[in-house]
Amino acid sequence: MTGPVFEFGTNGLQPPQSDGRLDAPAFHRNCEPIWQAMRSFLIGKTGAVLEIGSGTGQHAVTYAARTPDLTWWPSDISPLHRASINAWRSGAALPNLRAPQSIDLMTADWHWRGDSDGEKLTALLCFNVLHIAPWRVAENLFAGAGRALGDGGHLLLYGPYKRNGVHTAPSNADFDASLRARNPEWGVRNLTDVAALAKTNGLALANVIEMPANNLVLAFTR
Numbered sequence: 001m002t003g004p005v006f007e008f009g010t011n012g013l014q015p016p017q018s019d020g021r022l023d024a025p026a027f028h029r030n031c032e033p034i035w036q037a038m039r040s041f042l043i044g045k046t047g048a049v050l051e052i053g054s055g056t057g058q059h060a061v062t063y064a065a066r067t068p069d070l071t072w073w074p075s076d077i078s079p080l081h082r083a084s085i086n087a088w089r090s091g092a093a094l095p096n097l098r099a100p101q102s103i104d105l106m107t108a109d110w111h112w113r114g115d116s117d118g119e120k121l122t123a124l125l126c127f128n129v130l131h132i133a134p135w136r137v138a139e140n141l142f143a144g145a146g147r148a149l150g151d152g153g154h155l156l157l158y159g160p161y162k163r164n165g166v167h168t169a170p171s172n173a174d175f176d177a178s179l180r181a182r183n184p185e186w187g188v189r190n191l192t193d194v195a196a197l198a199k200t201n202g203l204a205l206a207n208v209i210e211m212p213a214n215n216l217v218l219a220f221t222r
């Protein structure tokens with residue numbers, strides 16, 4: 001890993017509960033809009049869903065409960081976050097939610113636990129990660145999606161993006177500046193660059209869905 005990593009429960013953010021559970025305030029605002037944008041890619045499907053950078057684990061727990069025919073594999077590089085995912089997972093006791101694993105997108109040749117059996121993913125989810133990490137993380141995410149997704153599988157991203165190199169709102173421009181001040185390798189990504197990465201790795205941009213608070217859901221199909 002290079003550079004600082006974002007962690008819930010640190011730097012003045014709400015600390016974990018005694019069982020390790022973390023609560024992300026943004027989750028309560030974006031959980032339903034993300035679900036509405038993504039549900040058509042998940043409902044009625046079977047197989048495995050991998051989430052990278054699951055954070056607190058709240059999205060994985062909530063969406064796993066709504067898709068009992070899918071097996072959910074949350075992951076995060078942060079031990080604090082994996083403890084939180086485990087705590088939410090214990091509370092929910094869902095048969096289709098696996099224990100969190102550590103996947104670091106700074107690693108080019110990353111793997112998820114199920115792929116040792118040759119299983120291909122139905123969907124790969126990554127929310128609010130690409131802007132809070134170096135560009136190499138985006139490169140490795142798309143390369144890994146090309147390897148890990150089955151034919152017709154979807155990579156679903158959520159977060160802020162520039163369109164044609166232009167911020168979609170002044171607040172996103174301010175956010176971008178604050179990210180780059182924290183780490184010059186971070187920053188709000190350009191949809192055009194991300195779509196080009198997808199193409200290189202055998203994925204097509206299938207849908208761009210506008211979300212509250214100037215965020216986008218990007219849906220790619222392998």
Ligand SMILES: C[S@@+](CC[C@H](N)C(=O)[O-])C[C@H]1O[C@@H](n2cnc3c(N)ncnc32)[C@H](O)[C@@H]1O
Nearest residue numbers: 053054055077078103104105106127128129133
């Ligand atoms: C802003 S949080 C988003 C968490 C969650 N997806 C959400 O939307 O609430 C960014 C997440 O990316 C993870 N992350 C940062 N660098 C990463 C990397 N190199 N590989 C995988 N995950 C990373 C962090 O640990 C953190 O959980």
